[in-house]
Amino acid sequence: MDGPAMGLERNFTIYDDQDQLIIIKECLRELKIDEKQVHPKAVRERISRAKDILMTPLQYREKSVDLYEEVIGKVYTLYEEKLERLKACDFGDLIFKTVSLFDKYPAVLKNWQERFHHILIDEYQDTNHAQYRLVKLLAQARRQITVVGDPDQSIYAWRGADIKNILNFENDYPECGIIRMEQNYRSTSIILESANALIENNEMRKPKNLWTEKKGGERISLFEANDEKEEALYVAQQILEYRRTGKTLADQVVFYRVHAQSRIVEDLLRRFKIPYKIVGGTRFYDRKEIKDLIAYLRAVAFPHDDVSLKRILNVPPRGIGKKAEEILNQAGEGGKIPFDEVLKNAGTLEALTPKTRKTIAVFHSFLAALRKEAKNLSVAEILERVLEKSRYAAELEMEKTTEAQARIENIEEFFSVIEDFENQTMAFPGAVSGNPQADTPLHAFIESISLMTNLDTWDAGTDILTLMTLHTAKGLEFPIVYMVGLEEGIFPNINSYTDDPSDLEEERRLCYVGITRAKDKLHMTYARERRLYGTRQSNLSSRFLNELPDHLYSHTAHTHLAEPPDADYGDDVEIDFDKNEAKRRILFD
Numbered sequence: 237m238d239g240p241a242m243g244l245e246r247n248f249t250i251y252d253d254q255d256q257l258i259i260i261k262e263c264l265r266e267l268k269i270d271e272k273q274v275h276p277k278a279v280r281e282r283i284s285r286a287k288d289i290l291m292t293p294l295q296y297r298e299k300s301v302d303l304y305e306e307v308i309g310k311v312y313t314l315y316e317e318k319l320e321r322l323k324a325c326d327f328g329d330l331i332f333k334t335v336s337l338f339d340k341y342p343a344v345l346k347n348w349q350e351r352f353h354h355i356l357i358d359e360y361q362d363t364n365h366a367q368y369r370l371v372k373l374l375a376q377a378r379r380q381i382t383v384v385g386d387p388d389q390s391i392y393a394w395r396g397a398d399i400k401n402i403l404n405f406e407n408d409y410p411e412c413g414i415i416r417m418e419q420n421y422r423s424t425s426i427i428l429e430s431a432n433a434l435i436e437n438n439e440m441r442k443p444k445n446l447w448t449e450k451k452g453g454e455r456i457s458l459f460e461a462n463d464e465k466e467e468a469l470y471v472a473q474q475i476l477e478y479r480r481t482g483k484t485l486a487d488q489v490v491f492y493r494v495h496a497q498s499r500i501v502e503d504l505l506r507r508f509k510i511p512y513k514i515v516g517g518t519r520f521y522d523r524k525e526i527k528d529l530i531a532y533l534r535a536v537a538f539p540h541d542d543v544s545l546k547r548i549l550n551v552p553p554r555g556i557g558k559k560a561e562e563i564l565n566q567a568g569e570g571g572k573i574p575f576d577e578v579l580k581n582a583g584t585l586e587a588l589t590p591k592t593r594k595t596i597a598v599f600h601s602f603l604a605a606l607r608k609e610a611k612n613l614s615v616a617e618i619l620e621r622v623l624e625k626s627r628y629a630a631e632l633e634m635e636k637t638t639e640a641q642a643r644i645e646n647i648e649e650f651f652s653v654i655e656d657f658e659n660q661t662m663a664f665p666g667a668v669s670g671n672p673q674a675d676t677p678l679h680a681f682i683e684s685i686s687l688m689t690n691l692d693t694w695d696a697g698t699d700i701l702t703l704m705t706l707h708t709a710k711g712l713e714f715p716i717v718y719m720v721g722l723e724e725g726i727f728p729n730i731n732s733y734t735d736d737p738s739d740l741e742e743e744r745r746l747c748y749v750g751i752t753r754a755k756d757k758l759h760m761t762y763a764r765e766r767r768l769y770g771t772r773q774s775n776l777s778s779r780f781l782n783e784l785p786d787h788l789y790s791h792t793a794h795t796h797l798a799e800p801p802d803a804d805y806g807d808d809v810e811i812d813f814d815k816n817e818a819k820r821r822i823l824f825d
Contacts (some may be wrong), residue, residue: 238344242333247679249324249534250686254527255543256280256326263314266570274307282308283315287328288364288396290335321571323540331366338373349377360385360405364396372408379409387441391707391746393738399440420446422713422755424453430758430788431751437783438741446752454757456789458781461763464497468504469799470761470792471718475510475701478716485511485701489714491750493727496768497720498703505701512701515708521685525632525643526650530685532622533615536606537678542568542575549579552631554595563587564596576600602626615654615681623647657681706750717754719747722762723775747780760789 239246251259260276260283286296293316297309319325325333338345355375357363360383363371375381383405390399406412420428428446435441461467475488492498498514505512521530528551531544538544549564550556567585568578582588582596602625610618623629629647632640658677702714706727721727728743751758760781765774 238337238341241341241344242337243320244325244333245323247538249322249538249541249544250330250683251319251324251326251543252686253280253327254522255324256283258543258546259315259318259322260311262571263311263318267310267314269307269311274304274311279308279311279315283312284326284328285396286312287326287332288366290332290366290369318571322542324543328366331370335366335369335373338370345373346377349374353378353380355381357381357383358385361387361390361399361402362392362397363401365398365401366396368398368401379411381409388435388438388444388745389710389749391710391742391749393742399738403440403442416444418444418446420448420752423448423752424450424756426453426455426788427751427754427758430456430784431748433785433788434744434751434780434783435748438744440738440741455787456784457757457759457792458789459759459761459792460777461761462765463763464500464766464768465504467720467761467763468501471501471720471759472504472508472510474718474759475505476508483716484699486699487714488716488718489702489704489709489712489753490718490720491704491706491709491753492720493706493729493746494721495705497726501703501720510701512703515702515704523643523646525628525646528628529619529622529647529650530682532626532628533618533678534682535603536610536618536622537676537682539576539603539607540574542571545575545579548626549599552626552628554599556592556595556599560588560592560596576603580604610678611676614658615677616651616658618678619651619654653685654681657684706746709753710749713753713755715754715756716759717750717757718759718761719750720761721766722760722778722781723766724778725773725775726766726768727778728780744780747778759792 237246239248257276257280260279261271264271264274264276264279291299293309293313296312297306300306300309319329338348352374355371357371362385371381383402385402387399387402390397390402393399406414423431425448428448432446459467459470461470471490475485478488479485490498490501492501502512521527528548531547531551534541534544535548546561549561563585564575564578564582567573567582568575579596579600582600583593585593588596606618606621606625609621613621629644632644632647657680706719727747728740732739732743734740762777762781763775765772767773
């Protein structure tokens with residue numbers, strides 16, 4: 237709403253992670269930097285972390301300690317220049333630019349302070365510095381602020397979270413009152429006593445002692461396996477045993493520290509024909525066909541969105557090859573001229589073949605016509621016209637492959653997303669996007685899907701076993717929990733072996749989170765030796781296991797374990813592989 241003060245149109249474009257990579261790759265090419273030496277994803281990560289701490293490109297360059305950081309600083313500078321020309325923001329900008337707005341324009345800040353008389357924040361331990369500054373600015377007028385959080389569950393420092401925000405809350409607001417919510421309604425006392433004993437080994441925390449009325453409970457089962465195969469075999473057989481006693485697969489979950497650990501567990505689950513899913517895999521909105529259609533919608537809503545226009549220029553294939561794209565980019569003078577303007581005037585580019593000029597003219601004419609009609613059309617109607625005029629769906633139907641059919645089904649599901657959005661918008665105007673002044677339903681829809689998160693579409697009610705990393709587990713709960721790979725170098729992760737004790741403390745908090753996900757029963761496993769990342773290694777059991785009181789766990793024997801027969805995957809089994817093996821999910825009838 238106050239974007240113009242910062243040089244942004246009211247309906248600016250939000251670029252997601254993939255869009256950022258496209259811009260960063262352009263910057264690397266223009267600066268003649270080899271992607272093999274400076275990886276685009278690494279640059280994106282550095283820029284995101286810089287924005288988390290409100291660091292400008294100039295500040296980044298001034299604080300560079302080596303040549304690599306200097307290069308990142310140069311890319312960051314050019315990247316910001318391109319975003320400014322494109323009238324776009326990435327996710328980090330949404331708060332960074334708001335803080336800058338409040339710092340530069342006290343009258344604007346005062347207006348928003350009037351809007352927020354009381355501020356309430358959940359999961360305060362996961363806030364980063366930019367979020368902290370935003371909140372402090374908004375709260376400084378009335379100092380009516382309530383935060384809820386648990387320092388013992390701060391596990392996202394690697395993506396910018398700063399535990400000091402919650403630890404120093406009383407210093408920022410010395411007049412505040414403190415309420416300790418120590419009663420736990422989820423877990424048994426055995427599980428909570430274990431968690432309390434573990435986390436007391438951390439120094440960066442606020443004292444508390446979880447308790448419950450669910451006295452007693454089963455002791456933790458600790459299983460020492462000879463190797464990773466025996467560990468996975470133990471987990472699979474325990475899952476089947478619980479199912480025989482009436483527990484569902486949805487009652488159980490397998491947690492691991494790194495994605496690579498899931499492979500051997502998946503193998504055993506398939507052999508036992510246990511259906512499972514991996515939470516935290518490829519999102520619906522990251523699938524190619526959905527990204528393509530969103531790019532079409534964005535190109536209609538935001539003519540200045542060069543990234544989306546370039547993505548769909550030859551999707552589906554129109555005969556506009558790489559040579560033609562290079563000519564168009566040259567005509568755009570490195571982004572100084574909007575790409576939409578370049579397409580509009582492509583007929584004057586003699587370097588293009590007559591056929592290519594005609595194809596581009598048809599493409600641009602179709603977009604221009606749809607932009608004029610968009611205000612009078614629903615989002616579903618716009619998408620229908622996109623699919624019809626671009627022949628996107630028709631091209632998929634002509635393929636007649638299983639993959640093409642799956643893509644068509646995803647497109648059909650995308651219409652369900654639009655229908656849900658439109659129904660919600662009709663019931664609560666302005667509620668979906670949070671911006672009642674969005675120009676059209678299309679603008680509001682694009683804004684709403686830009687802010688989706690990994691777990692938004694997870695159905696927790698399906699009777700399928702769940703596998704996930706411990707970082708994904710926070711906020712969830714299951715009657716039966718398996719934590720695998722409790723070995724030095726894996727958990728705690730070898731990356732936490734630094735001179736900074738806070739790194740190891742975060743690993744311990746992650747273990748604490750895993751333990752407290754269990755309601756009734758917790759299994760913890762480790763292996764004497766393990767093949768991981770292509771090498772076999774011997775590890776000591778995790779120090780976290782040594783920090784648990786002896787009377788709270790019992791060792792489980794492994795002499796009874798029996799290998800399953802090789803599974804015969806017949807027609808009754810559907811195996812749906814994602815391209816990224818670590819994120820695949822296998823579903824069985």
